[in-house]
Amino acid sequence: MSWPPVSEELTMFRKTVRDFVEKEMAPHALEWDEAGIFPKEIFKRFGEMGFFGISYPEEFGGSGLDYWFSVAFLEELTRSKNAGVNMAMTVQSDIALPPILEFGSDELKKEFLMPAIAGDRIAALGVTEPDAGSDVANIRTTARKVGGDYVINGAKTYITNGCRADFIVLAVRSGDEGYGGISLVLFPTDTPGFQVSQSLKKLGNLSSDTGLLFFEECKIPERYVLGEENHGFYYIMTGFQRERLAASLLAVAGMDRMMEDAVRYTQERQAFGRPISKFQVWRHRFAEMMTNIEAARQLTYMAVDKFVAGENPIKEITMAKLFTSELSQKVAYDCLQAHGGAGYMTEYDIARSYRDARLLTIGAGSSEVMKEILGKMEGF
Amino acid sequence: MKILVTVKRVEDPEIKIKIKADGSGLESEQMKYVVNPFDEIAVEEALRLRDTHEGEVVILSLGVADCAQQIRTALAMGADRGVHVLTDETLDPTLASLAMQKVIEDESPDIVLMGKQAVDDDMGQTGVMLAERLGWGQASFASKEASLESEEEKSKQTALNVSDNKVTVVREVDGGIETLCLNLPALITTELRLNIPRYASLPGIMKAKKKEIKEFPLRDLIGDAQPLVEVLKMEKPAARAAGMIVSDVPQLMEKLRNEAKVI
Numbered sequence: 046m047s048w049p050p051v052s053e054e055l056t057m058f059r060k061t062v063r064d065f066v067e068k069e070m071a072p073h074a075l076e077w078d079e080a081g082i083f084p085k086e087i088f089k090r091f092g093e094m095g096f097f098g099i100s101y102p103e104e105f106g107g108s109g110l111d112y113w114f115s116v117a118f119l120e121e122l123t124r125s126k127n128a129g130v131n132m133a134m135t136v137q138s139d140i141a142l143p144p145i146l147e148f149g150s151d152e153l154k155k156e157f158l159m160p161a162i163a164g165d166r167i168a169a170l171g172v173t174e175p176d177a178g179s180d181v182a183n184i185r186t187t188a189r190k191v192g193g194d195y196v197i198n199g200a201k202t203y204i205t206n207g208c209r210a211d212f213i214v215l216a217v218r219s220g221d222e223g224y225g226g227i228s229l230v231l232f233p234t235d236t237p238g239f240q241v242s243q244s245l246k247k248l249g250n251l252s253s254d255t256g257l258l259f260f261e262e263c264k265i266p267e268r269y270v271l272g273e274e275n276h277g278f279y280y281i282m283t284g285f286q287r288e289r290l291a292a293s294l295l296a297v298a299g300m301d302r303m304m305e306d307a308v309r310y311t312q313e314r315q316a317f318g319r320p321i322s323k324f325q326v327w328r329h330r331f332a333e334m335m336t337n338i339e340a341a342r343q344l345t346y347m348a349v350d351k352f353v354a355g356e357n358p359i360k361e362i363t364m365a366k367l368f369t370s371e372l373s374q375k376v377a378y379d380c381l382q383a384h385g386g387a388g389y390m391t392e393y394d395i396a397r398s399y400r401d402a403r404l405l406t407i408g409a410g411s412s413e414v415m416k417e418i419l420g421k422m423e424g425f
Numbered sequence: 426m427k428i429l430v431t432v433k434r435v436e437d438p439e440i441k442i443k444i445k446a447d448g449s450g451l452e453s454e455q456m457k458y459v460v461n462p463f464d465e466i467a468v469e470e471a472l473r474l475r476d477t478h479e480g481e482v483v484i485l486s487l488g489v490a491d492c493a494q495q496i497r498t499a500l501a502m503g504a505d506r507g508v509h510v511l512t513d514e515t516l517d518p519t520l521a522s523l524a525m526q527k528v529i530e531d532e533s534p535d536i537v538l539m540g541k542q543a544v545d546d547d548m549g550q551t552g553v554m555l556a557e558r559l560g561w562g563q564a565s566f567a568s569k570e571a572s573l574e575s576e577e578e579k580s581k582q583t584a585l586n587v588s589d590n591k592v593t594v595v596r597e598v599d600g601g602i603e604t605l606c607l608n609l610p611a612l613i614t615t616e617l618r619l620n621i622p623r624y625a626s627l628p629g630i631m632k633a634k635k636k637e638i639k640e641f642p643l644r645d646l647i648g649d650a651q652p653l654v655e656v657l658k659m660e661k662p663a664a665r666a667a668g669m670i671v672s673d674v675p676q677l678m679e680k681l682r683n684e685a686k687v688i
């Protein structure tokens with residue numbers, strides 16, 4: 046076991062992400078949260094920095110690097126202290142685009158993938174519907190074939206980047222009931238009949254836009270289908286692995302940030318004549334927290350290691366997603382507690398991190414779904 | 426046009442430094458190193474000049490083998506190639522400027538850009554000495570007339586105007602702006618308010634890997650020349666005495682008069 050690997054390029058890249066995030070994003074963490082949105086220009090800046098193209102081939106504007114570079118990117122991104130913008134960025138880099146690379150034709154890659162890697166077009170992934178979330182096989186948005194087109198009708202909800210997206214990697218029912226009738230299509234949002242019904246108000250991740258979207262007789266050409274028709278369920282499940290790995294990495298690094306904040310605060314804050322951190326109850330809590338976070342990191346790195354080696358480590362990724370997101374709840378709770386009343390004030394990062402962390406056990410597949418997967422795999 | 430930029434490897438200003446127990450220098454263990462921030466600005470200006478006038482940007486660094494990291498950082502920002510003068514010696518400005526002179530005489534650039542000082546020892550002498558050694562005109566503390574929030578800066582225009590084998594440079598002086606005109610070749614040192622340097626992008630980092638860095642041992646260039654300045658000792662500033670809170674103005678006056686003895 047030797048992770049993460051060390052190379053001069055990886056060290057330089059990590060530093061570049063850190064510098065960019067600390068200087069260009071972190072100072073706006075509270076401002077963007079309160080505004081409920083971040084400037085669209087950030088997409089372009091990320092494109093220019095090469096952050097969206099880390100693991101994509103050079104011929105499509107990427108850098109063709111292994112997933113450890115994505116690990117560095119995701120970890121350093123948490124220094125923005127704003128999980129909303131981080132989610133928006135990772136939807137682009139790690140969630141919406143991978144299926145295009147993996148299953149799209151060269152023509153579709155040129156038309157959709159390349160401008161998204163460059164940060165010129167914003168991408169979203171549209172799977173969840175008002176009546177189908179965890180139960181992906183049950184989606185109802187239909188794609189009816191008419192001549193050389195698909196005509197799409199239905200609704201999607203909780204779609205990150207949904208209000209600003211230029212295109213959506215969209216799950217539709219093109220065939221029969223069940224998982225065998227689902228396709229993934231590329232859906233340009235300037236298609237007539239498409240409507241952003243609402244930018245949904247949330248508990249956390251406030252700076253990202255989350256859309257409720259309607260599709261009414263939306264016509265897109267048949268060639269916008271990814272891979273093979275009615276194979277979409279399999280493509281979505283494949284994509285979930287990468288999404289969950291990214292979610293796990295963001296969770297672990299997010300815990301590092303929360304703990305750094307709490308340690309710093311308790312070292313400075315005095316009560317009863319000494320820094321809070323010098324009370325044994327807090328020193329021990331931090332020692333425990335540090336140990337748990339490290340265990341979470343090692344589990345996640347093990348999954349990354351197998352992923353980089355080209356294996357399909359569903360079990361490890363599922364365990365990492367489950368463990369890191371659940372642990373984040375406890376770490377967020379304790380780190381806010383360490384701040385006392387200050388932790389309840391929005392000017393402190395921990396107040397926002399606490400709200401933001403709540404999503405982790407729900408998004409990208411809930412903890413219950415992770416347990417179902419593990420239970421099925423192991424035959425419990 | 427050929428532009429040569431010097432880049433110094435310095436201790437990361439954001440990390441707490443520790444002085445060696447014998448006061449001979451800084452503890453290098455657990456230290457992180459970065460490109461001197463003033464030099465990053467020089468690199469940025471050189472890249473803008475090159476992008477306006479074509480040509481190449483050469484990065485020069487003197488020092489230990491790991492200086493290659495700082496050269497690579499500048500190459501990742503977009504510079505074309507590097508020259509590394511290798512040495513484990515601690516160089517004073519006279520030796521540093523002598524080694525630079527040798528490289529520059531060989532490279533014959535049109536413009537040499539340098540940070541006005543390095544944030545490690547803050548000597549601020551190397552640029553001045555180098556211009557003198559080369560017998561070139563020099564503009565120190567180059568700045569930009571427009572603000573760093575201006576459209577001019579956002580569109581990454583160079584603040585150095587080159588035409589007819591001359592360069593005009595703006596400097597901030599007490600209460601105003603001074604504009605200098607120099608014949609090329611010329612040496613220019615950069616102030617903080619010249620530009621906002623770009624970040625190395627990921628494609629830039631990967632391209633930098635393939636760019637050439639030529640290496641020369643220091644003593645091959647400067648023979649047995651000796652430094653004129655020697656650092657005798659480094660020490661921390663004396664710790665400040667703890668402050669106190671006084672209860673009223675008469676007590677404050679009493680303390681100022683009898684303890685601080687300032688009134």
Ligand SMILES: Cc1cc2nc3c(=O)[nH]c(=O)nc-3n(C[C@H](O)[C@H](O)[C@H](O)COP(=O)(O)OP(=O)(O)OC[C@H]3O[C@@H](n4cnc5c(N)ncnc54)[C@H](O)[C@@H]3O)c2cc1C
Nearest residue numbers: 170171172173177178179203204205407408409410411413
């Ligand atoms: C901020 C945010 C951003 C999002 N972004 C996107 C996006 O970009 N694209 C997208 O497609 N979706 C997105 N989602 C949707 C997200 O993936 C779903 O919310 C998630 O999959 C859960 O689905 P659901 O909300 O329908 O909950 P439900 O499926 O209705 O689940 C409700 C509860 O039942 C539990 N449950 C479900 N099935 C089982 C079971 N078999 N056994 C035991 N318990 C079960 C769940 O764990 C949960 O606790 C986002 C959600 C949020 C909150």
